[in-house]
Amino acid sequence: MDLAPLSPFRQDAALTVLGLESSCDETAAAVLRRSATGEITILSDLILGQTAAHAPYGGVVPEIAARAHAEAMSGLVEQALAEAGLGLAEIDGIAATAGPGLIGGVMAALMTAKGLALGSGKPLIAVNHLEGHALSPRLSEQLDFPYLLLLVSGGHTQLISVEGFGDYRRLGSTLDDAAGEAFDKTAKVMGLGFPGGPALERCAASGNAKRFDLPMPLKGRPGCDFSFAGLKTAARQIWDALPAPGEQDRADLSASVQRAIARALASRSKRAMQDFSARHDGLTRPLPFVVAGGVAANQEVRSALSKTASEEGFRLIAPPMRWCTDNAAMIALAGLEHLIRGEVDGLDAKARARWPLDATSAKLDPAIGSGRKGPKA
Ligand code: KG4
Ligand code: ZN
Secondary structure: OOOOOOOOOOOOOOEEEEEEEOOOOEEEEEEEEEOOOOOEEEEEEEEEEOHHHHHHHOOOOHHHHHHHHHHHHHHHHHHHHHHHOOOHHHOOEEEEEEEOOOHHHHHHHHHHHHHHHHHHOOOEEEEEHHHHHHHOHHHHOOOOOOEEEEEEOOOOEEEEEEEEOOEEEEEEEEOOOOHHHHHHHHHHHOOOOOOHHHHHHHHHOOOOOOOOOOOOOOOOOOOOOEOOHHHHHHHHHHHHHOOOOOHHHHHHHHHHHHHHHHHHHHHHHHHHHHHHHHHOOOOOOOEEEEEEOHHHHOHHHHHHHHHHHHHOOEEEEOOOHHHHOOOOHHHHHHHHHHHHOOOOEOOOOOOOOOOOOOHHHHHHOOOOOOOOOOOOO
């Protein structure tokens, strides 16, 4: 059954949206209100992590994640509505991540949203998780379009030029692993525990980053794409070749890997900044460069990006971690923007493991959908 088509809401009407997220290992529900004058208020914003459930396996196990999302989602929705002091009748639309992500997980949010939409007669909005990330800096500050965004997490590594709502240009993305994966997998090899990124950063603090020489990914290759698989393999080979690796070896390799990842992120971001800068030469400097995703918590990554930004006439904007890692407020925000424009979905909306944000790049790039760039795009 399809929901009735919706005519666009008036731009000056107040709107309240419930957002749901479950595409990786965070179950989240949030209620967002946009006032008649366009001000955004977060009425509730709940996130339930699953770190303990995945820790014994050293990484996110899709089946465990899917089950945990399914178990937690409806309770979390109830709690989000209760905290907002609202019933479903007072919600104008129900937004859920419909991809990209771990398909079993994505289905938890999308199916719950469909059920709620069907039961309440409210419109459903199937949101692209990457669009949520792209808009997320606007949850915490008054940020005008356009801006350049580096999304760097356990699932994604992408440079996106956010030109306006619905107008996203992907300048580069990873050809293999995401940067967070490279942190996590290297940490796992060295027995640092899960999640590996923060553990590796702590360990790197007492290490010598110059001790091990790691390859610069895609050295000499033009463009803004990333690759971290070679780096990860090189780190593992170094570790395996150490006769009796101890604490100092662990610290030195952590520091070397961290520096290599930070440098790779900064060098590709530099090119993206030059591209963005050339296309927007009329804009006031410094230009906005937003970094989002869990890896943005890493201080060495931040300082490398901040240095590059100032060299290129940009200012680094790092939103609070709560909104730059996976959350439902950003999904509600993207949903709200679609709802204003009357862009709603039928109950046949599909959960998608892959869903590139930038349809043009996806069409031009034959790799999308059939392999290399697919899973991370
Ligand atoms: O955005 P996020 O919370 O979830 C998704 O992947 O969607 O990002 C998690 C990733 C993990 O790979 C984690 O190891 C990494 O971000 N991370 C870090 C740090 N904190 C989190 N990587 C390096 N240094 C950190 N301090
Ligand atoms: Zn994410």
